[in-house]
Amino acid sequence: MLRGAEFGAIFNQVTDNELLKIAKSVAQRAYAPYSKFLVGAALVTKDGRVFEGCNVENISFGLTICAERNAVFAAVAAGCREFAKIVIATDTQEPASPCGACRQVLAEFDPDMEVILGTFRGNTIAYRLSELLPRPCTGILDRP
Ligand code: THU
Numbered sequence: 216m217l218r219g220a221e222f223g224a225i226f227n228q229v230t231d232n233e234l235l236k237i238a239k240s241v242a243q244r245a246y247a248p249y250s251k252f253l254v255g256a257a258l259v260t261k262d263g264r265v266f267e268g269c270n271v272e273n274i275s276f277g278l279t280i281c282a283e284r285n286a287v288f289a290a291v292a293a294g295c296r297e298f299a300k301i302v303i304a305t306d307t308q309e310p311a312s313p314c315g316a317c318r319q320v321l322a323e324f325d326p327d328m329e330v331i332l333g334t335f336r337g338n339t340i341a342y343r344l345s346e347l348l349p350r351p352c353t354g355i356l357d358r359p
Contacts, residue, residue: 228263229259229263229265231302231331231339231341234257234259234265234300234331235257235333235339237255237257237265237267237302238255238256238257238282239255239333239335240255241257241267241269241282241304242254242269242282242304242305242335245270245271245282246269246270246271247270247272248272249272249274249276253270253305253306254269254270254281254283254303254304254305254311255267255269255303255304256268256269256285256286256301256303256304257286257301257302257304258283258286258290258298258300259298259299259300259301260290260297260298260299261297261298261299262295264290264293264295266289266295267286267289268281268282268283268284268285268286268287268288268289269285270282270285271285281313281314282303283301283317283320283321284316284317284320287320287321287324296324297324297325298321298324298325298328299328299329300328300329300330300331301321301328301329301331302331302333303331303333304333304335305332305333305334306335307334308334309334309338310332310334310338310340311332312330312332312342312347313330313347318344318347318348318351321344321348322344322348322352325344326344326345326348326351326352327343327344327345328343328344329342329343330342330343330344330347
């Protein structure tokens with residue numbers, strides 16, 4: 216089993232299946248006493264590092280942070296901003312897709328990155344972020 220991904224470990228040619236295993240394993244560390252919905256994310260940088268995130272809930276509810284955003288924030292704090300893909304694992308029948316807030320945060324760094332949704336059982340479906348969040352930077356969010 217691949218470990219140490221939370222430190223941005225460099226894996227050469229890590230497969231989507233291995234990334235799903237990482238995401239599933241980090242989901243076990245989610246802090247989700249209120250929803251009991253465990254989510255894990257494995258975020259791969261363009262230079263092949265992997266950062267992990269899990270959801271961390273709060274009694275206020277509103278302060279909860281999703282797995283995807285925690286993975287992005289860990290990567291950025293480690294100096295990485297160029298992402299190739301994110302693999303998200305949930306214990307659901309069908310793969311679950313990221314919330315709007317997480318889509319917007321991912322789009323900040325790459326509006327067309329690959330987003331792979333997977334279940335703990337290994338069902339996967341792949342999207343480009345542009346399919347899940349078209350036109351992320353238009354209108355009031357226009358970039359200068
Ligand atoms: N959650 C995530 O971590 N990622 C998503 O894409 C959707 C929702 C978390 C937030 C909360 O802890 C729980 O799942 C229920 O919404």
